[in-house]
Amino acid sequence: MAWRFQASKFKNTTPHLPKKEDTIFDLPIGNLSCTNNGVQASGSYLAFHVEGEGGKLGALPINAKGRKLRKDMAIVCAHADQIDDFCFMTFNDDLLVTCSRDDNVKLWRLSGEEATPSLECEIHVGNGVLMDSIKSHSTASNIIAAASVGDAYVIDVERKVVATKLHGFVDKGQSVDWSEDGKLLAVSADKGREVCVYDARSGTSPIQRLAVHQGLGRESRVLFCGDRLLSSGFTSKRAQEVHVLDVGRWDTPIHTQEYVSATGVLMPFYDPDTKLVFLIGKGTNKLFIAEFQSKVPHLSPVYEMSLAEQNLGACLGSKRNVKVMDGEVDTLYQLTKHCILPIPCIVPRRSYRDFHADLFPDTRGPKAGCTSAEWLAGSNSLPEKVSLAPNGTNGLPYVSSKTPSPISPPVPTVKEAVKTVVEPRHSPDMQRARAQTHPSHTLTSGTLPDSVCHSTFKPKIALDGDKPEVKELVYTVDDNSEKENGLRKENDSHHKLTEVGVYPKLERSTSVDQSTVSPVPEPPIRIRQLNDKSDRSISARVRPKSCVVGVVASKFRHVETLIGARANNTIFTNIRNVNTQLPLETNGACTSGKFVAVPLKGPAGVVGIYDVEKPGKLPDGVMDGIFNKAQVTDLHWNPFDDEQLAVGTDVGLINFWRLTRDDGPRNEMHPEKVLNAGGEKILCFQWHPMASDLLAVALSDNSIEIWESKTLTRRRRIVSHSAAVMALGWSSDGHRLVSIGKDLMLNVHQPQLGDECLLAQRKVLDRAHSGRVLYACDDRLIIVVGMTRSSSRQVQLFDASSLEEIYTQQIDSGTQPLVPHYDYDSSVLFLSAKGNRTINMYEVSCDSPYLLPLTPYTAPLIGQAIAFHNKKRCDVMAVEFQRAWRLTERTLEQVIFRVPRVKKDVFQSDLFPDALVTWRPVMTAEEWLAGSSKTPLFESLMPEGVSALAKPVAFVAPSRAPPKPAVSSLEHAHEPKVEPNRKEVQNSWSSKILEDRTLEQDEMEGVSEEEWTESL
CATH class of the missing domain: 2.130.10.10 (YVTN repeat-like/Quinoprotein amine dehydrogenase)
Incomplete structure (x- = not known):
């Protein structure tokens, strides 16, 4: 088998x-x-x-x-x-x-x-x-x-x-x-x-x-x-x-x-x-x-x-x-x-x-197996085969069967192809740098070659002495967009490292001689860096590291994806009227620990609510749901309350719904409360990851507002984009808010500073069609998912402290944007899109090759959206590191992502570090607005009474023995050379082992002597 x-x-x-x-x-x-x-x-x-x-x-x-x-x-x-x-x-x-x-x-x-x-x-x-x-x-x-x-x-x-x-x-x-x-x-x-x-x-x-x-x-x-x-x-x-x-x-x-x-x-x-x-x-x-x-x-x-x-x-x-x-x-x-x-x-x-x-x-080679006359006479001779190896014995030039070959454009022969491989067009220094660099697992936008084995890899190293440490409020302004575009075109490979900033320097896994690398030019961005005296960093926690056996690979590379019937048979069928015309800014569906919310078709803004514990076939008839009385633009569950759903509409309202499992028909329900944003269309919004009852809202007037849902009051108003905002993303510690807009700019804010809180700004997109942005790798990286002018969907990685572009990789092509989801604990990035069947997965790393590909999943049906649970829903003993719900036009199926392991009776501590707590608030909205610097909480996922996977014993170098007194060589010359007696050593070990000469049959009981009789 x-x-x-x-x-x-x-x-x-x-x-x-x-x-x-x-x-x-x-x-x-x-x-x-x-x-x-x-x-x-x-x-x-x-x-x-x-x-x-x-x-x-x-x-x-x-x-x-x-x-x-x-x-x-x-x-x-x-x-x-x-x-x-x-x-x-x-x-x-x-x-x-x-x-x-x-x-x-x-x-x-x-x-x-x-x-x-x-x-x-x-x-x-x-x-x-x-x-x-x-x-x-x-x-x-x-x-x-x-x-x-x-x-x-x-x-x-x-x-x-x-x-x-x-x-x-x-x-x-x-x-x-x-x-x-x-x-x-x-x-x-x-x-x-x-x-x-x-x-x-x-x-x-x-x-x-x-x-x-x-x-x-x-x-x-x-x-x-x-x-x-x-x-x-x-x-x-x-x-x-x-x-x-x-x-x-x-x-x-x-x-x-x-x-x-x-x-x-x-x-x-x-x-x-x-x-x-x-x-x-x-x-x-x-x-x-x-x-x-x-x-x-x-x-x-x-x-x-x-x-x-x-x-x-x-x-x-x-x-x-x-x-x-x-x-x-x-x-x-x-x-x-x-x-x-x-x-x-x-x-x-x-x-x-x-x-x-x-x-x-x-x-199949260029020479026929037989002629027309031979074939008509019954010959079945097959064409001769040739090797495609550049150093093979069979040549690849065109051979005509009957007539002279045409004067065709020159095609590289075998020897020329070998010469192209052996002598790449690079300087000796660049060749040394390339020889020490691990190639990427997948082809990126910068590695698409033009000739046989021609790579455009250009490593770029940030040296310690290139940029002094920033100690106070500094502005670096460069408004020359042409210069910026020119620099971006020169660096086609996108394999660049970051510069020194607020977070520790990202070190490359390869070593390159500093004398052979030219200094790094200043990034053409607007950036303001603050002297951050508080050590608010979550990078010190233990994370699952990638395996290194000659090359870099991910522990999750063989991820197994279970869906529908294979995922505990959790599937909703007979779903109808799924809204497939939602704005590009929304993910389409969302889930909490109890329910999944799915927008449905119709002008009334109906949202279907489905209990995750009661899958099955939905009844025929009119689809039940909550009515928002306006077109739905975005929706999210409160991360700290599984029963509160926030729904944004195109009339400037955010409806907060209180939903329980004991509700009757939901088409007659009313919102618990309504947030009025002043009539501007709600484009998208995001709940705060640490503070309760706080959310950031992007409006159609190009502004971003911070609202407190408990009191329905606006706390901050940020105007930093010149066009509509397409996506928002909080850092995991809740101190930074990043956004991208149709002005193609990436903006980093610190809303605790007030309305004037723009820290950094940079042009990152080529096309204002759509995009997503999020923090990764303990807030040291910013991931931007967007589209190029040729409809290629790509992922860009930026240093969160300096907005230096680190890496770019093209995923595929399509008309719908990729929707990312990042798991902070495993550092796995999930990429899916409406109208696609494939879910691509990568482990994100701060070092080269940055994106480690995992086994993608291709579903039998085209999907409309995918909504992920928090980490508490995962069965860690089944080695599940993520759970989600995948929506199609007729079904809603649970998806389980797990790593195949043999020993499932122990807790896989190498795959499950202490999880970032996203299901319990760390502070209140008032504390955060007052400038609280509380750090995120982490919690072990290991169940009680379960042993953890044994960790490898760390190697301890033997301590040096105390120096012996100096003895002259003459004394050593007169000392007899003592060699151990092997028999004495063997006897010394034998004396420590108990000797038992009892046989097994000695313990058995036989019959008594009286029972023995003589045979006559």
């Missing part, structure tokens, strides 16, 4: 959106009405549809980049009518095959760096034959298959004749594909409802007729995936659907999966080396990556991505062009209205300095 625990090497494959300079943009593509994939790639060229001229194609070299107008590309004037399908020959990178409904099948040769087209030959299939789809053979040269209405044709290109005519399907053949061994041909027909499988050399009738999809589609796709057959079509409700069938067992599909409702088909692509399947929705912006496996589910999800632009077409690049020294296993080309994006799919590894042979098995 070892296969159950064997993880796939490609389960973390991640697509990375390229930078604009790495794409081909300003292309004249426009809106397409074709039924093919729109773009095709060979090892040397790209071919794609162009706007307004259905019979013409654009052609460019495979390594083309930048702006390409019509005058900068080659135009293939292929047909008078619209091109129905086109493809490159499998074993000839410069031969392009096209077909149209009113003309012959044509072969075009592309040559030179400008991809100049020339007609190679025409093949007449028959009078009145309307071609719809074509496909080159997978093992033989000069063989193509073409499908028409009711018939399919196997064409011998070398002899320019139709070798075989196949029949037996209804309507036009929308898609054709050859099996990997070249023996079978599959045709998708009857508007996607039927797939016919042929053995083209043994007969003209199909050997199998497969009824697949129920819906009628303008397009459908069929694809051989090793010994599986994949069909893409629609359900009867117009939802995208994928069927997987096992070759040899055609009766029923072994896997069926339904995706979103759309008009465009899912275009499938398969990599036989990695067994990865790429499904990209035509007319949508969705990309799904899945992996074939031998166990259920046979098609396992790997990654789901929302692309920045609508897909008009896509294709998979040649395996011979991937950058193996960057961990790139595949390249997917996306066709949009104006550009072509090469999307590299990368497997994260700790280092890319060595070739990872387990990721790159030998792949």
Whole structure:
């Protein structure tokens, strides 16, 4: 049963959106009405549809980049009518095959760096034959298959004749594909409802007729995936659907999966080396990556991505062009209205300095296994495989089967690739610094390479003498935003350290010679630092440290996520009318120790309340809830009162509700009290983490106000942003309040100082779409989660004392913002988003690599929100370090995050330090407003009567023996050399061990002598 625990090497494959300079943009593509994939790639060229001229194609070299107008590309004037399908020959990178409904099948040769087209030959299939789809053979040269209405044709290109005519399907053949061994041909027909499988050399009738999809589609796709057959079509409700069938067992599909409702088909692509399947929705912006496996589910999800632009077409690049020294296993080309994006799919590894042979098995080479004549005669010879290793024995240059190779753009050969790896373009000092630095576990925005193994890592060290300690109130002002932007662009890698500030200096885990590092420039920010004489620091408490075995890894890296039925079967079903149009500033749902609050649809601001101890199916009918009589903008439970819920509205009111388990129908309830903020819209608010009845409120007039909920009075008013505030965050000790606004600025406040309490300010965002901010690592770091201009979602780390940017990592791309949740005790950061299925997790560290990736969780259903409990709800004896509730449009499921451990009968003290008390106030609102400097409380989570995990014994250096009196060497010379007698030593130990010569049978009782009788 070892296969159950064997993880796939490609389960973390991640697509990375390229930078604009790495794409081909300003292309004249426009809106397409074709039924093919729109773009095709060979090892040397790209071919794609162009706007307004259905019979013409654009052609460019495979390594083309930048702006390409019509005058900068080659135009293939292929047909008078619209091109129905086109493809490159499998074993000839410069031969392009096209077909149209009113003309012959044509072969075009592309040559030179400008991809100049020339007609190679025409093949007449028959009078009145309307071609719809074509496909080159997978093992033989000069063989193509073409499908028409009711018939399919196997064409011998070398002899320019139709070798075989196949029949037996209804309507036009929308898609054709050859099996990997070249023996079978599959045709998708009857508007996607039927797939016919042929053995083209043994007969003209199909050997199998497969009824697949129920819906009628303008397009459908069929694809051989090793010994599986994949069909893409629609359900009867117009939802995208994928069927997987096992070759040899055609009766029923072994896997069926339904995706979103759309008009465009899912275009499938398969990599036989990695067994990865790429499904990209035509007319949508969705990309799904899945992996074939031998166990259920046979098609396992790997990654789901929302692309920045609508897909008009896509294709998979040649395996011979991937950058193996960057961990790139595949390249997917996306066709949009104006550009072509090469999307590299990368497997994260700790280092890319060595070739990872387990990721790159030998792949199909450029030489065919047999000729067309040999294949038609019955040959099944397979193409020779080549190695992708830069130092392999098999070369990777293009080899033409019949004709001279085109003058294509230079592709680095094996020796050149090795030279690129051995001689990176860095100074010797930088090479020494890079050699001592641990690479990040995942690719970041600064490590996306442009060539083979080319990294832009630039370490930046803050020296002790660079910046004096601040002792009094100091202002450092730099309003030159252009200078700030220039500095940010120069530091692409974002691997920087902090400077000396209020908190202790963050030390890097690597050592770099100070003489080789240039001084750090002053940060272009506005900052005011205070002389803090009180040692208010919580960094002295014991925290679970990461394991270091050659590389840095997290103790939580193998986190196990249980949800719904697996999480104690705690799930609410039959939930209806979930509000999916909430503002971006709210998290969507919240939970206390007793209830979960879920906003529902409707103008009355209804919020459903669900008891966490009573999961199950909700009754039919009108959904019960509390009515706020205005649109809900944000909501939070009082962290110190499980029965008080605060709900912000767009009319400037915050309703405080008192909710108990004995309440009747809640639609007739009224708020316990109402806070009137003066008519300004409530954008978001946050309860104070230590003081009771105190909360910070962000209003639509760009201000932040501190309110006391007990007396409903305003205590502070802060105006530091020039645009609306998007997010607020308290430090764990409650002395600092951080905010980010649509002015792209990050502001740090100390509200205890009064209304003029701005301490520091810096521009941190690229786009005013949305964002979140919070403190981490015992308030030494500030985490900003935002979006770039290209819709990439990223995480930025800043030093809390100086606002120096430390690290930036891109997570993925999407339209909805990432919602973070930080667990102060484990230092784990949870990232989720509305409309996504994946929960990404990282352990945050003050030292490199800063974000240690944990095992992400991908749910079967798209989520709307996730709400986390405090630490008291965790079952620490089951090694649970966090609990939450995940909301979908129909269910509310409990989620449990735990670490797999064997010894669950002891308390795992290495994972559970004393927990930060967030469920009990430390002070009152009046004490905090008076300037109280109380520190946070910590409490052990170890249950009574349970033993803790044994801690490793610390090594104690032996004390030095007292010096002996000096003895001359002459005295030692006359002393006899005494050696211990081994027998005496053995006897001395034996004398200390009790000797027992009693045998076990001596203790047994036998029968008496009288019972013995003589046998006669």
